[in-house]
Amino acid sequence: MPVMSLGDELPNFYLGNNVEEGNLHDFISGSWAVLFSYPRSFTPICTTELGRAAQLAPEFAKRGVKMLALSCDDGDSNKDWVEDVKTNAGIEGDFPIRLVADQGRQIAKALGLIDQDQPNDVTLPITCRAVFVIGPDKRLRMSLIYPSSCGHNFEEILRSIDSLFMVESWVVGTPADWKPGDDVMVVPSIPTKEEPTRFPKGVTRIPLPSGKDYMRITPHP
Structure with missing residues (x-):
């Protein structure tokens, strides 16, 4: 059975319902x-x-x-x-x-x-x-x-x-339980040097035991 994957184009199926028509x-x-x-x-x-x-x-x-x-x-x-x-x-x-x-x-x-x-x-x-x-x-x-x-x-x-x-408009991600207006996450692909121009509201870093610099938060754009 075919299974749709993210990014797949949906088939152009007929939308029949005895009242309206179209595809x-x-x-x-x-x-x-x-x-x-x-x-x-x-x-x-x-x-x-x-x-x-x-x-x-x-x-x-x-x-x-x-x-x-x-x-x-x-x-x-x-x-x-x-x-x-x-x-x-x-x-x-x-x-x-x-x-x-x-x-x-x-x-x-x-x-x-x-x-x-x-x-x-x-x-x-x-x-x-x-x-x-x-x-x-x-x-x-x-x-x-x-x-x-x-x-x-x-x-x-x-x-x-x-x-x-x-995320259509900004190179960010939304964390667990995010809702509109909450802070968002800077995605790992954004280098540090681009932060000031991409995120003028600033970026906050969360220190972690691993020492890795991947938890970066910025206010809702």
Whole structure:
């Protein structure tokens, strides 16, 4: 089964859902996008996941990130289930996430999203819980894969997207538990002599027992 690696360009698959048409590359159209897959409609964890993603849709939109949700359900099933999701999440009006009905499993198989450890009551392969963050160049920039028993943390996905945006503009890295506004790390490839011009806010060094000069911190650019 093909597995997407970071930097791979995503296939230009069809985005059918009985309501909207088009393909992935046209949908992205120079923007960032996040595609997340879920096992099945009308199931409890998936209902909370899609609801939370919809609640945070304005935060994704504020960052210019388009949203797609993929499952192996049919389009009519998705359309009916969305009403349950909206009620459970307290959402009114149009649903802010584009749903992709992959009943034939072509997309899930192409992206390596089939859950090999699916529940015993499932007769056909279902999708795992995965998140793909896709850049404007249509290439995979980040991925997360969870088991079907564990729903995603969409605040963490937003945090990771903020980190990706940060390193697009600056040669820095974000440490564990980083959030926007926190200090960032100077990457090892930056020589000391370039610090004053690259990081005018200054660089702080953390002394370590090894004596190696690799822990360098600078304020948020």
